[in-house]
């Protein structure tokens with residue numbers, strides 16, 4: 001006889017990945033007695049991005065939230081969200097949660113203090129698009145050094161070779177690259193760089209560098225002084241905001257290139273612009289900005305020594321396809337009975 005499932009899992013999709021795509025790999029892995037309720041976040045991509053920027057800066061309570069379905073809270077065992085924020089007040093209406101999960105690696109959009117207090121594990125999706133970001137980082141460094149964008153633009157606008165670049169066309173091989181942050185993305189960037197015969201310096205107070213051949217851990221000031229290319233891969237937290245302020249930027253060599261595919265607020269953007277304008281820093285490669293989309297009259301738009309991309313580093317077909325399956329495995333590990341991998345109470349599994 002068929003009985004109604006007594007435990008529900010709410011899956012909240014977003015404009016990047018639908019609830020159906022998120023739920024598909026999870027459903028067949030769930031133990032008996034669980035049912036999935038799919039709910040799409042009915043807002044446009046632009047607004048979703050804006051809500052998430054607000055959340056990353058100010059925490060989930062600052063977001064404008066779309067209403068979630070009215071479910072029997074006593075039966076709600078888990079919630080899976082993409083970028084949709086989950087505030088303390090939303091979570092407090094669900095007293096029987098066994099887990100909360102997000103398709104993202106970052107968990108800024110979830111009030112984890114509330115979960116920690118209740119001992120509910122928060123499952124995140126570390127590394128879901130790390131390869132996408134790592135490849136993009138290396139590609140945009142190479143593109144910048146060889147002026148690929150300018151060449152393309154020159155041909156598109158009826159010309160041929162672009163105006164000769166000030167420092168000529170540079171090779172990556174032989175350069176000293178400094179990675180600030182050595183988590184999922186930073187470690188992969190180091191691996192991808194190995195084939196280019198670069199010297200790699202790392203500054204990350206918490207990373208274990210053993211097992212990573214060819215990288216040397218150094219204090220941040222040393223990295224900033226020595227690197228030809230500094231690439232940022234730390235997460236944005238209150239502690240890492242303006243990790244590179246004016247004083248740190250002044251340690252960079254005059255020929256140095258600053259690369260940021262992580263978060264704009266890791267750097268004092270105004271101080272960076274000033275230094276690129278007056279030539280104290282040779283150039284920058286930026287995928288992330290204090291305001292996105294970048295305002296039309298922003299000085300970065302016209303600086304010749306800066307290569308820009310519209311927050312694209314993590315967006316690949318492979319990353320989006322891989323993420324729901326990767327997360328489903330991680331959720332099921334939390335739901336499994338004792339003896340299997342279980343997150344620390346209130347902690348993140350990964």
Ligand SMILES: NC(=O)C1=CN([C@@H]2O[C@H](COP(=O)(O)OP(=O)(O)OC[C@H]3O[C@@H](n4cnc5c(N)ncnc54)[C@H](O)[C@@H]3O)[C@@H](O)[C@H]2O)C=CC1
Pocket residue numbers: 105106126127129130133180181182183184185186203204205206207232233234235236239240243261262263287288311312313314315
């Ligand atoms: N542009 C894009 O499309 C995307 C950007 N990102 C960004 O890429 C960055 C890296 O992401 P993941 O590698 O997944 O993060 P992760 O959490 O795996 O690694 C971050 C690392 O930063 C380190 N860290 C913390 N404080 C530090 C400090 N003061 N100095 C140096 N290192 C410090 C941590 O120890 C950790 O190893 C994040 O900012 C993330 O938001 C991620 C995905 C897409």
Ligand SMILES: O=C(O)C(=O)COP(=O)(O)O
Pocket residue numbers: 103104105106107128129311314
């Ligand atoms: O910055 C982006 O575009 C991201 O995709 C961040 O996602 P994450 O939290 O690293 O999974």
